[in-house]
Amino acid sequence: MGFADLRTWLDRFEAAGELKRIKAEVSWDREIGTIARRSFTTNGPALLFENIKGHQDTACRRLATALLHKRARLAMVLGFPADASVRDLVQYVRQKNREGIPPVEVKNGPVKENIIRGKDVDLLQFPAPKWHFRDGGRYILTFAGIVTRDPDTGCINMGVYRGMIGQRNTIPVLIVASQHGGQTFAKYRQRKKPMPVAAVIGYDPIMDFLSGSPLPAGVCEYDVMGGYREEPLQVVRCETNDLLVPASAEIVIEGYVDPDPKTFEPEGCFGEYTGHTGDVSTPRPVIKVECITHRNEPILRGTQEGTLPGSYNENSMMSSIQRAAIAWNILDQQGVPGIANVHVHPVTNGTNVCVAINKRYQGHAKQVAAALWGSGAASWRYKHVVVTDDDIDISNYEHLDWAIAYRVNAGKDDIVVFPGSFGSPADPSTPLEERDVGKLGSGIWNRVLIDATRTWMYDPKPEWGGRFPPTVHPAPEDEVLVDQRWSEYGWE
Ligand SMILES: Cc1cc2nc3c(=O)[nH]c(=O)nc-3n(C[C@H](O)[C@H](O)[C@H](O)COP(=O)(O)O)c2cc1C
Ligand SMILES: [Mn+2]
Known part of the structure; x- marks a missing residue:
């Protein structure tokens, strides 16, 4: 499929008539989320918001969302025609999930075009939406790949774990213990050490597809992404830790998560994947942001959670x-x-x-x-x-x-x-x-x-020849007879 990043894919979608640029001024406060929901309920276009209230002059001014809720676009991202069958996509993904091409580290890349450190970090420079009116705040991490490194094996993992803007430089996150990121966090907690993380926002949608689903433990999502792309990912080293991130990502947020509960901050509530609003706001571990790197004119990638009948996200x-x-x-x-x-x-x-x-x-x-x-x-x-x-x-x-x-x-x-x-x-x-x-x-x-399944504990009549009563489909020879005589019945 060759080199691809978020911008490449927005162009491809636009060429296929699958992208809507919204140039009207919209608010990050519930309006973007409500528009995204409309795209879900209408099986509608991918959306690029280019004029967001309060963000006309911030470091980040644009937001891309609603890319993959339509199967035709997901099929395109997987290299299939828009009308590919579910079965073909599933078989392809089964195969590709087992392959891998390791990434190559490069010295520089577009994600390093802007580097913001320490006191200059201000998450409110990004048009993070309050997606739903009951959400507890602005969610900057909804489809970010959170990168961590297992301190025992050195293996890099990437998983989607959501995060809300806390303070100008803090993001409380939901990383539960059963996830790979949570298992790595437990190892840091045992060592009483903060866990370095990098949140990668906006890249080849294959990243979203792979980091939002559980590959087997110990499998590096970067390798599998390389397999899907049929070329290695180009990755660059973070500024403040030794994690590696895609060189042409839109935005990378670097920081660490401290296991000390004294550092936790409230997160939520949030419109959950179940289609129901989450519960009360809860104290969660926090990404303390040390550095943000981003491309020129970066695009924030986000998504709205919550599936409802007739409204697939x-x-x-x-x-x-x-x-x-x-x-x-x-x-x-x-x-x-x-x-x-x-x-x-x-x-x-x-x-x-x-x-x-x-x-x-x-x-x-x-x-x-x-x-x-x-x-x-x-x-x-x-x-x-x-x-x-x-x-x-x-x-x-x-x-x-x-x-x-x-x-x-x-x-x-x-x-x-x-x-x-x-x-x-x-x-x-x-x-x-x-x-x-x-x-x-x-x-x-x-x-x-x-x-x-049909039980085998039952003894049907031997002449039925099976372990369960047969269905009432007509006998094949009776079907043949009726087919042959069909025109005689005078029934078209
Ligand atoms: C949009 C989206 C949001 C998600 N939010 C969370 C989350 O907040 N916390 C979480 O543990 N998993 C979340 N998941 C699911 C994980 O990303 C998924 O289980 C994945 O397997 C995690 O990576 P891992 O297996 O390497 O831990 C989300 C997935 C998607 C697609
Ligand atoms: Mn994983």
Whole structure:
């Protein structure tokens, strides 16, 4: 795909009629978020805001959002035609997630065109939106890749963890313990040392796609991005720490996160990915900003969270591909046989996942659920696992509902609850005291498997030739007869 950064992609979208530049003056205070939501509900264009109230003369004046909520644009970013099927995208992503080309370090790059240090740091120079009227503040990190380095292995990780502007130079962030960034933070906490971080804002959207979804532990997201791009990332060293960041990123915020709770600042509430407003503002670890580097005329990249029926956002569209691909790869790696399809509907973001199997034995569906729930990728997802036979089109709610209606016997182990599991702290169905991240490190999930495969515990008539009653589809020879005689019936 060759060299690509955020600007390249905005140009490509514009050429394809997929970008709207908003030149009218708009407010960062709820107005941008409301316009972005309109794009979600209309499957509308990517948006570049060029005239933001109070930011006509600040260091950063523009904001790009709503790039990936439309499948056609996500397909383009993955190198596919706009009408590519979900299945083709999932198969491609399964393959590419397993490849990698390591980055190369270069001496300089556009991200170093402006370097702001120490006392000069002022986050209010950036048009960070208050996306939703109930949000607790202006969110500068919504689609930033947060870079950390594992102090034991030296391995670099990049994950999307949100952050709100606190003071002029502080960003309280939500990095939960089960995430790779959270696991690295725990190592720094043990050593009683601050964790260096770099927040990369605005680059090849493949960065958003990969850093917002859980690749296996120890896999460096930069390598996988290189694989997707079919060329290594060019990375530059940060000014104030030894982290590496893409050389043509729009903005990089460098700093450190202190594990001492005395340094924590309130974050939230925030319109969550679940489509519900988050709870009260909570004290969170803080990125203390030491330096910001940015391109000339930088573009802030951000996104609005929260999926609703008929209103899919960027995370949900990405998740419908990535979370299915990741689940499928986990099932393969765990040696679960007979996986025919894995489907994630964008509206659940992967909270629900459907798996169609070519059933090999009774208990096969339980193996599917156990493999998924044991994985690190399950920390925010895969709460409800629905398993069907492979005659069911799991991408179709009607098919799924039919299978659940007639192939589920709740009293016979077809509904299995896996209680007290780790899970998302943002799920409003979990009582508040069971998602106190400060105390529990995670939210508590009572996960459920719905085994909607045909049971093998049943003895149908031997002449039926199977383990379950056949369906009422006509016999093939009867279909042939009717086809042959069709014109005689006088029914067109
Ligand atoms: C737009 C967006 C916002 C996200 N916000 C958060 C967040 O605030 N905290 C968090 O732990 N994960 C968040 N995630 C999910 C993580 O980015 C995702 O689980 C990813 O796997 C984290 O990287 P890691 O696996 O290397 O830890 C968000 C994802 C997206 C796409
Ligand atoms: Mn990771």
